[in-house]
């Protein structure tokens with residue numbers, strides 16, 4: 001067993017097992033780079049589950065292994081299974097199902113990896129933790145959303161047990177806060193929904209893990225993190241390591257996207273804090289009617305903007321032309337003041353630009369942590385899943401504002417362009433919001449700096465893995 005050379009013990013080898021979706025791969029890549037850095041000095045392998053769900057994922061993984069030769073690639077080929085059993089199912093559900101059926105193949109792969117610890121994605125917890133237990137391999141879980149959402153995930157099985165069969169209402173998480181019914185992920189309103197069954201199975205299994213890593217920091221989510229640690233959410237819950245915001249990784253996926261030179265050059269030429277960046281993440285598109293109103297709103301706000309009209313892996317509406325999606329003449333009218341792209345943008349690079357003044361975000365948790373690390377005010381417009389819970393964190397922490405009545409998936413309304421324009425103008429003019437976002441950035445920088453809360457949490461986690469390597 002190689003040793004660290006500083007007397008702190010054997011070099012641990014951590015195997016990371018991400019789930020599908022860029023929102024999951026991105027934090028795992030960041031964790032891989034961080035573990036293998038000189039600060040933490042671990043051996044790291046990343047399990048690449050094949051086939052990947054999208055080409056963006058393949059490109060991202062190739063870039064990770066290309067740029068970081070110290071990170072080992074462990075290919076895992078899913079067993080074949082007939083997806084026609086689940087007509088119309090979300091590709092992420094299908095991936096979970098394929099992983100569940102392939103679990104017997106996972107044991108030999110992990111047994112041969114020489115790992116001192118495994119870190120699995122929350123989305124696979126109920127499949128992977130039992131396999132690791134069988135191998136006596138210490139198993140940790142990376143929770144890729146907020147600590148607030150983690151506390152909901154931990155408490156939800158008990159909530160359902162107590163409400164046996166009753167409708168899902170507000171959920172009061174002990175020691176944290178009351179999550180209003182409207183913020184509970186839509187699928188969870190239906191206890192028999194496949195997603196709910198997976199969510200509950202994952203939530204129950206967490207207590208049997210050796211610990212949880214969460215991409216958040218103590219100063220950002222004090223209530224949820226302390227309540228998870230002090231046993232208020234669930235007695236005897238394993239240790240929680242808050243290690244965020246995980247540092248961006250500086251490799252780009254293959255060739256830079258075709259559009260990148262254009263928008264980066266344009267952003268560099270804009271005045272400080274003058275541009276509104278709009279992105280709803282990598283998974284679901286917003287409705288065509290809402291897209292049109294958003295176009296009206298951005299135009300009427302009078303502000304500059306960079307808008308990523310997402311190409312998604314789930315919805316197909318992105319096949320339409322931009323001019324058709326956004327209304328005739330829109331692109332010509334905003335020419336020079338607004339840029340619109342359907343392609344993948346290097347968001348980490350965009351958010352670093354001085355010219356960005358506001359982020360209209362769906363509150364995917366990676367986007368929230370990236371806004372926090374860059375001190376960028378967020379106008380939260382959550383759409384589905386965990387995003388309304390994350391938006392609550394944005395509002396409570398002061399990172400931004402959340403118009404709670406704005407529509408979300410499962411709720412029919414369309415927000416008018418007029419409302420959007422008013423809100424954008426108000427937030428762009430609000431010095432208090434901007435200053436608060438900068439305070440969050442300062443707190444984030446302190447948390448990850450040597451001696452900060454997240455730095456220490458990550459170091460404690462690595463030390464645990466070292467101790468495990470020695471005792472093996």
Ligand SMILES: O=c1ccn([C@@H]2O[C@H](COP(=O)(O)OP(=O)(O)O[C@H]3O[C@H](CO)[C@@H](O)[C@H](O)[C@H]3O)[C@@H](O)[C@H]2O)c(=O)[nH]1
Pocket residue numbers: 021022023024026144145279280281282283284308343344345346347348363364365366367368370384385386387
């Ligand atoms: O054009 C793009 C779009 C996204 N990103 C990056 O891709 C990641 C996207 O992650 P996130 O902001 O969390 O959004 P989603 O892809 O929507 O994330 C999914 O996963 C998250 C973490 O579990 C959840 O919080 C979200 O609700 C869920 O939709 C971020 O790092 C972005 O910087 C880009 O670089 N370019």
